[in-house]
Amino acid sequence: MLGSRKQQYWLYGVLAVALVAVIAPFVWMVLGSFKTTGELRQSPPTWWPETATLDNYTQLFARLDFGGYFTNSIVVATAVTAGNLVFCSMLGYALAMLDFRGKRALFVVVMTTLMIPGVVTFVPLFVLVANAGLVDTLPGLFLPFLVSPFGVFLMRQFILGLPRDLVDAGRVDGAGELRIYWRIILPLCGPALATLGILTFLGSWNNFLWPLVVAQTEQSYTLPVALALYSTGQNSTQYGLLLAGATVVVLPVLVVFMIFQRRFIEGIATTGIK
Amino acid sequence: MRRPTTTALVLVASAALTLSACGRAETDGAGGEPQTGTDVAEGAADGTITVWAMGAEGEKLPDLAAQFEEENPGAKVNVTAIPWDAAHDKFTTAITANSLPDAAMVGTTWMGEFAGLDALDPLPENLEVDGFFEGAQGTTEVDGTSYGIPWYVETRLLYYRTDLAEQAGFDEAPTTWEGLKEMAKAMQTEAGAEYGIGLQAGGTGSWQTVMPFAWGEGAELTDGEGYTFDTPEMLEAVEYYQSFFDEGIANKSAPAQPTTEPDFVSGDVPMFISGPWMMSAVEEVGGEGFEDKYSVAKIPEGSAGSSSFVGGSDFVVFKSSQERDTAWKFVEFLADPEVQATWYDMSTDLPSVQSAWDTDALASDEKLSVFGEQLETAKAPPSYPTWEQVVASLDTELEKVTKTGADPAEALKTVQQQADSIGTGQ
Incomplete structure (x- = not known):
């Protein structure tokens, strides 16, 4: 398969180096969260905490209204992910499988918006949200992101790869479009939905600028905003607190990834036709 | 046959998107005659105001605001703490969408920009606020109009290891340019230091270390009409700064995030120039007893005396405020x-009002009082809206000067050209 055994050793060697490069900063973050500020800034740096301390974590939970920020983050990221999974796949289905006037143009428009960087639409979007009276509310944090051009593109491309015969068969059996979408197409979109779900959740979970600008009081802050608030000063940064916070913030993302990653490697959907 | 329609649609769509992105109305700049705000009503404050403050200040300000509410039973102050990261973006977005708070703490270098956007209310004449350090007061003024107060200040000093200085044969801090260089050299030859002094080798913010020397030489960054970077005084300072790197006294390849504290504690780099926050930072790394091993001194004098950079934060009231009088009374x-002295106890932010420095906590602290002295002559950069943009080019040129030995005169000429083409923005 992969040629000689020697080649395989090579491959594993390269992969091992890459793995260390990817994991090392992560390990550093977790270990660093147990160090004192003095030790963190020590030179040469230490890997293992010399005097392990839980101070950073006690501070994190004592100073921050952690539960509140955590809930906000979960609500926003879940809503955005759910919205993307539903709406992007709907639009993707329409663009891939239905025939209607202006379909091509619609797709090109979606692609065009994909080309426009977020910074350009940032201020107009904020003005819209402000005029709708949604500033400082949780809906203001997730409503504008319920559908994304990238998600639509991803779903369309994936659904295009599904056999059209499935849809036709459904129509012959008298199923409506919604039923075909929901009962035939969606179940086959597992891998694409998993990819979209992970990417969207991650993006929303880590999003900093939008929640910072829209949330006007601490009650609607999300975790990244709260973390930046408490750990970064005008001229100095509390690295211990930052690392402890980052460690805690990473956990939910890991959980989401664990849930979805099995679907990544599941079989290709086209096996539906024999 | 479908293609033309498609193309047209795309064009319309992208045009609409582009237009909506740039659809900010032109506002009148704050140019022209100096202004003062309309008088604030007499009597106690009432009503509810919203205040934004960044970082640790935002976290601690509610305690101080409680005192204000006690003195003005009808008033209520809601403080929102916002992170320093991207705080500037939050403000500019809020200005565009008109969703500003009543009053806010803002960075000193943002004043020109916000005033230029017509967002700030000029300081009312009947407000009793005075006695600020001159340089700090300057940060609130844009084109002659004052738009608020300097809330707290910081300035840059020379940090040095007293024990190593003694070893190198110096029992006092240097007061002249030559003295500083001699001492830094001696630190290397006599006290085993790797580099005599830690100076930023160009890059973001390095102007804050160069300008104290230039100001000490009498440099002015503006002639009232435009930027003036290409002056003999600036050249002297940049040449002097460069010589530290050329002669190997300062590290040319210092990382962008320097390890200042550990290097200072280990004695590898026993001198550097920075602000008051570094005191707790080096003491934290140095451990117990380290506070006796170092000291701070004013920036060595140029031909026009000793000067430094004054930073900190200002406090402003926005024009859009519905409770303007209450907001200004809170600023007062x-x-x-x-209150400034109380705030120092709460936050360790240095007072911007000179008389607040007479209180025990500040006057009795040897190191802090040096900051107080330096603040009397410390200066702020011009408050033009384009300052941040212009100074970025100075930082870039300084990097060439320190790292690759580029000609300082050429570098300043380049900065001047870029500054001229960008303009003051007023």
Whole structure:
């Protein structure tokens, strides 16, 4: 398969180096969260905490209204992910499988918006949200992101790869479009939905600028905003607190990834036709 | 046959998107005659105001605001703490969408920009706020109009290891340019230091270390009409700064995030120039007893004396405020010498009001009082809206000067050209 055994050793060697490069900063973050500020800034740096301390974590939970920020983050990221999974796949289905006037143009428009960087639409979007009276509310944090051009593109491309015969068969059996979408197409979109779900959740979970600008009081802050608030000063940064916070913030993302990653490697959907 | 329609649609769509992105109305700049705000009503404050403050200040300000509410039973102050990261973006977005708070703490270098956007209310004449350090007061002024108060200040000093200085044969801090260089050299030859002094080798913010020397030489960054970077005084300072790197006294390849504290504690780099926050930072790394091993001194004098960079934060009231009078009264409260001293106890932010420095906590601290002295002559950069943009080019040129030995005169000429083409923005 992969040629000689020697080649395989090579491959594993390269992969091992890459793995260390990817994991090392992560390990550093977790270990660093147990160090004192003095030790963190020590030179040469230490890997293992010399005097392990839980101070950073006690501070994190004592100073921050952690539960509140955590809930906000979960609500926003879940809503955005759910919205993307539903709406992007709907639009993707329409663009891939239905025939209607202006379909091509619609797709090109979606692609065009994909080309426009977020910074350009940032201020107009904020003005819209402000005029709708949604500033400082949780809906203001997730409503504008319920559908994304990238998600639509991803779903369309994936659904295009599904056999059209499935849809036709459904129509012959008298199923409506919604039923075909929901009962035939969606179940086959597992891998694409998993990819979209992970990417969207991650993006929303880590999003900093939008929640910072829209949330006007601490009650609607999300975790990244709260973390930046408490750990970064005008001229100095509390690295211990930052690392402890980052460690805690990473956990939910890991959980989401664990849930979805099995679907990544599941079989290709086209096996539906024999 | 479908193609033309498609193309047209795309064009319309992208045009609409582009237009909506740039659809900010032109506002009148704050140019022209100096202004003062309309008088604030007499009597106690009432009503509810919203205040934004960044970082640790935002976290601690509610405690101080409680005192204001006690003195003005009808008033309520809601403080929102916002992170320093991207705080500037939050403000500019809020200005565009008109969703500003009543009053806010803002960075000193943002004043020109916000005033230029017509967002700030000029300081009312009947407000009792005065006695600020001159350089700090300057940060609130844009084109002659004052738009608020300096809330707290910081300035840059020379940090040095007293024990190593003694070993190198110096029992006092240097007061002249030559003295500083001699001492830094001696640190290397006599006290085993790797580099005599830690100076930023160009890059973001390095102007804050160069300008104290240039100001000490009498440099002015503006002639009232435009930027003036290409001056003999600036050249002297940049040449002097460069010589530290050329002669190997400062590290050319210092990382962008320097390890200042550990290097200072280990004695590898026993001198550097920075602000008051570094005191707790080096003491934290140095451990117990380290506070006796170092000291701070004023920036060595140029031909025009000793100067430094004054930073900190200002406090402003926005034009859009519905509770303008209450907001200004809160600002007046913050500028009270006693309140300033209380705030120092709460936050360790240095008072911007000179008389607040007479209180015990500040006057009795040897190191802090040096900051107080330096603040009397410390200066702020011009408050033009384009300052941040212009100074970025100075930082870039300084990097060439320190790292690759580029000609300082050429570098300043380049900065001047870029500054001229960008303009003051007023």
